[in-house]
Amino acid sequence: MPSALAEAEATAGAAPSHAVSGRPGRRAERGFALLAIAPAALLVLCLMLVPMAGALGISFFKTDGVTASFVGLANYAQLLSDPLVGAVLLVNLQFLIAVPLVLTAATLVAVLLYEKVLGWRAFRIIFFIPSVLSTAVIGLMFKSTFAFDGPINKLVIAAGGAPVSFFSTPTLAIAVIILALVWSGFGYGALIVLAGLSAIEPQIYEAAELDGAGWWQKLFHITLPQIRRVLLFVSVINVIYTFTSLFGFVYVMTAGGPGYSTTTLDYLIYQKAFSSADMGSGSALAILVFLLIGVLTVLQALVSRERRPSNG
């Protein structure tokens, strides 16, 4: 499943890697390749795959940690028929709106920094500050900005409106959390995009400028196609992030409420895994989320592959 992405990337690459096969020394190279990948692979195998297999195993049991009884797929069946899981999934899908926003903001900021916009020396530090601030600080900031007597509501009142309870109105609460996600994530994304920009050869720009290409033309015809792989990367990690790491933001800003209207899947896993007497159900939910993200990742790879020919 994830190999679709790897394959998509490989075909997008400068040259297929199998170009090197078939010549003498191939055997030695394969040996070296295995040796080179061994440290990373062993660490991941021992400390991630083995525990994951443990979690997968647990998902077929009803267990409190000491006693366990095998229940087969019952945990999964229960989750799939639970209306709460469906509702929470819908909440999560709404948070996906943050992904294109982060991508756009990160790209624009990276391009402007790359072009040394006025003040870039200061901006390149300031913009990354949100990425290093803890969720607690970010939550505090957004809570006070969108507070009932906060600056945003002062603007609303000045414009003749009535103050709004942002965090107890489901749609507005989601909007504010999305804003917080974009705000805290664009600097991080920009850092990655900048690394991608570094790979573009300046000669391409020089040639385009000789042809009289404007800023937007260069952006759409050179910059974006050249960093497509990196954009896909940023997009993929942000989708993963949306499904696995929203907990902190939601916890700080709305505690998942009102009701379950801002509760995300990872929040639910956290609650289930940590607070219910039944670890199996939490693990089963985590496995389902894992499968879901896998599907989304493959979809992103496919979309990116289909667009390729038209982009050049």
Place this chain on the structure above:
Amino acid sequence: MAEAARVRGKLPAFVILLLVAATTLYPLSFVFTNAFRTKTEYLKGPYGWPAEWSLNNFVLLIENYDLFRAFGNSAMVIGTALVIVLAASTLAAYAIVKLDLPFKQVFSGTFLSVMLVPSQVLIIPVYLLLSLLRVVDTLPGVILVYAATNMPFAVFFMSTVMRSVPNELLEAARIDGAGPLRTLVSVVVPVLRTSILTLAVLIFLAMWNELIFGLILLPSEMNSLLTPRMASIGGRFVTNQPLLMAGLLLTSLPPILVLTFLSKYLVSGIAAGMGK
């Protein structure tokens, strides 16, 4: 002339960037001023300059929260894990992208898919595993876990940038008689040094801000890391917000300093990385 036009054309962009910059500085100033406020003053109002700049919160942190020891532990754990991650992920990405690696799809697919797992479910299995290895509540145990949990992202990142290294460069090195390791060290790494530095920053941030494993795998105060230690300030029924702010300020400083020093290489030095 051309320069003036260029600047004028970018003016709207500049203003927007300025506004965004203002929003990022605000929370920092909020944390900064409140870190120096007394608790009583904070309860009456957390805004504006403190009536008196009190160092009391920092003194409390040093006396009761083993600040220096925790900082040393963090430096030790993150430094070691970072070196492991950078070296292993560069090697792995090189093997996946540029070498004739058997089972290539299996490896790259596996690295990608383990990234998708919500880490909460791994906590107890990982704890039991470390227990078996007798490294619970030791720094090496956490080093291994940090290295492993950041590895998939690092391999994914390095593979993405590795593909932009032209194969002609590698071919040239091969013709010069360089083996794969020498090609990696003397050709690929120099070309990718900006990307590796970027990855180092990203991984550093991830490890520095990690809380769950840091808290659970290191129960003893003697072994605790800085960020988890500062994050668990407060306690029973009362939270001491200014003390928490002082802790947050201290935990935010090292990443900001790292960015300040490295941003020069990340942004301005970036164009030097390729094609020259």
Place this chain on the structure above:
Amino acid sequence: MTDTIPGAATGAAMHRRHVLGLGLGFTATIMLGSGARAQQTSVKFWDPGLFAVSADGILNKDRSFIYRAVEAYQAANPGETIEITQNSGDITTTTNQFRAASIARNGPDMKSAYAGGGVLSFSQFIEPLDSVFPPEEQAKISGWDTVREGYRTDGSILALPYGAGSYFYVFYRPSMFQQAGVEFVEPKTWEDMLSLGEALKAKGVTPFWVCNQEGYMGAWAIAALGGGQLGANAFTEMVLKNQPINSPGLIEAYKAYADMFARGLTNPDAGQLQNGEATSGFIQGRAAMTINGAWSNAELLEALGDDVGMFPIPTLASAKEPGVLAGGPNLAVFVTNYAANKDAAFKFIKYLAEAKTMDLYVELSQTEPSNHKDADPSVITNRLLREQAERLKSVKTVYPFDNIMPQPVIDLFYRVNATVFTGQQTAEDAVAQLQAEFDKQA
């Protein structure tokens, strides 16, 4: 992209998540830890900030109870050492940590925890204390029913309850009543209290400061109102299934509670402020009254001096058990069944159970009276706590819903508390949902 669990996720007594379980079916793992511990003479004691935080809310080793107690104990018992580890104050984290360590059997010898569910959910890792505290010893201390296995009166004793407990009160500011020209008379019923609020509101003063986003204030109010309607054992009976959750009494309680917000007697943003702001708005004078627990005593007294008073959360006029005080034993300490040196742990827990040790706890924390018969009342210096201790002698108490229910029911409880208050959900619907979740757990 910092992914964090907010460290400030501490919170007040009765909203704690006494996490019921994070089990693990790894059969292999159960064998792991055996033999993992070397010869150990000292007692490892884990404290998630419950016994260490002093009256001013910070860990200060000179003024924290457990450090002072251990110091005195070691001085009196040469050769015994107690090794204290401060765990995270975040309940989910600390619970997870203890469960993982216990499955691996390399956790602590002793641990402090919240009474009620916070102890009972770990019963498979706990060494019963019946032999350590024989009946004549038990008679000196109150609160055992909150730490008995399965809440059965004949269940074995799993922990030593510590302190007489935290109870919930309405705090008020005499000066604000004066300024508004409204005479303060302690309300005997919930209805009277809301009328008092109406009088303040008519004078332009916000009556109640409420921060109920997480539904914790709701948990305290419902404990009192529900206890009033259904009796002092209301919630214990529910968990033992002698009394349904979905009952007219509990619906009445929820309706009366929602009335407070519906009538505009609170700050308008009550539904979106978090419990962390509960004391600050009151101290800043943004409302004349607030509902909170006795753990706020020290903070309120320090900030407001004489300008703060309190009375129990009143029950409804139609109450079956009028004036019942909501709250109960809050802390407990237990010995693990895998402890390497149980005798040393027992010896220390006996020391903790002595009247003078408990007095030291009260003296340093000032959040609750002692639960020992021979307690010295003079160690209470906090004016509010003194009043509370006095009241406690003459009233019946109700142990709150969120101290005893299974965790998934508690999680839902907090959420419906928040939405019923703001009128986003009906009382009937909330109670029906709670019943359904409880049935699912059983």
